[in-house]
Amino acid sequence: MSAPLLDTVAAPAPTADLALATRGLTKRFRSGQVAVDGVDLAVPHGAVYGFLGPNGSGKTTTIRMLLGLLQPTAGERYLLGRAMPDGAADVLPRVGALVEGPAFHPYLSAVENLRRLDAADRTTDPRTLDRRIEVALERVGLAAAAGKRFRHYSLGMRQRLGLAAALLRPRDLLVLDEPTNGLDPQGTREVRSLLLELAASGATVVLSTHLLSEVEQVCSHVGVMHRGRLVAQDTLPDLRARSAAVVAVRSTDPAGAARVLDRLGLAAVALDADAVTATLGTTAPEDVVVALVGAGVPVRGVEVRTADLEEMFVELTGEGFDVSG
Missing domain, CATH: 3.40.50.300 (P-loop containing nucleotide triphosphate hydrolases)
Structure with missing residues (x-):
């Protein structure tokens, strides 16, 4: 988290x-x-x-x-x-x-x-x-x-x-x-x-x-x-x-990717049929890629994203907000 x-x-x-x-x-x-x-x-x-x-x-x-x-x-x-x-x-x-x-x-x-x-x-x-x-x-x-x-x-x-x-x-x-x-x-x-x-x-x-x-x-x-x-x-x-980035790994072996992320200390927050996401913390994205390849996990894509303003607002206040306009 x-x-x-x-x-x-x-x-x-x-x-x-x-x-x-x-x-x-x-x-x-x-x-x-x-x-x-x-x-x-x-x-x-x-x-x-x-x-x-x-x-x-x-x-x-x-x-x-x-x-x-x-x-x-x-x-x-x-x-x-x-x-x-x-x-x-x-x-x-x-x-x-x-x-x-x-x-x-x-x-x-x-x-x-x-x-x-x-x-x-x-x-x-x-x-x-x-x-x-x-x-x-x-x-x-x-x-x-x-x-x-x-x-x-x-x-x-x-x-x-x-x-x-x-x-x-x-x-x-x-x-x-x-x-x-x-x-x-x-x-x-x-x-x-x-x-x-x-x-x-x-x-x-x-x-x-x-x-x-x-x-x-x-x-x-x-x-x-x-x-x-x-x-x-x-x-x-x-x-x-100030909001921790999230890394999303797309792979034909998401369970294997989740195990690698866990070994890196990045607890997986979501796992589905072809992807796993986890909070990146202080780990560099390139270190994640090296660990995945080194473990033989097939990698189809890696995406790093930070929280958008709506997510930060909810995190700060616990309330929703009007994002239209």
Whole structure:
């Protein structure tokens, strides 16, 4: 069996190297429920950070505390190198966010809604507003519906407008909670391309999502929440490497192959008519092949694979996850 992934995640140092960091971030509600329990996030500058977890794991509560929408019970928060909430006035204009369902005035158009939002930001230049709105709506595919009232927007169009609001001015950090919710496959692909474009331009993106396919395609780093705790945090390749690889040997003598694997200390986990699989551990794949050939076992093929993101998620949380998208 593979080594367990569940471990203690080291607390980050709140330095300029991190676009977002927390230390011991905790939220306990009056009911006694601990929604977020000592979370230590570390999001490097320029990363696309996939923030994963089942429903109720504490992701949205964490995001709301990071943005100052909810007061933590304990812990420290740092955005773009500044402690929160002390640095909020300087930092938040550089942060774009989409949290849960976007809310706009139903009887106003997309352009009118964005005008109102921008008017509340004293750090923007009103002389550039028209152009900034035009660019933001084009980036999210709403240019043709710019004059349409929000109340007539579909769920996917509303989500796009929320993204446009987050992109209304240049941002150093984007915190997006389920940004592809309600989008069709084409819209989902467009948002993925946009996230990669933003990261390539130097922005840091924190992406809370239920779609593992999004994480596989766009994320450089991953954090996994489970029951209010951060149970894993690493680069995506390093997180994969922490799950033991499995070797699969196809042979006309699978029983003989299983005996060789057993002698190597690789306990077979599956045996069928023409193949045997086992956890590879620290044994090199080429050593397996040499041992099989040396024992006279006919080898038709050898495959080595690591756990995919879905398998790692189940291993970390013991729960299933949405892998569509």
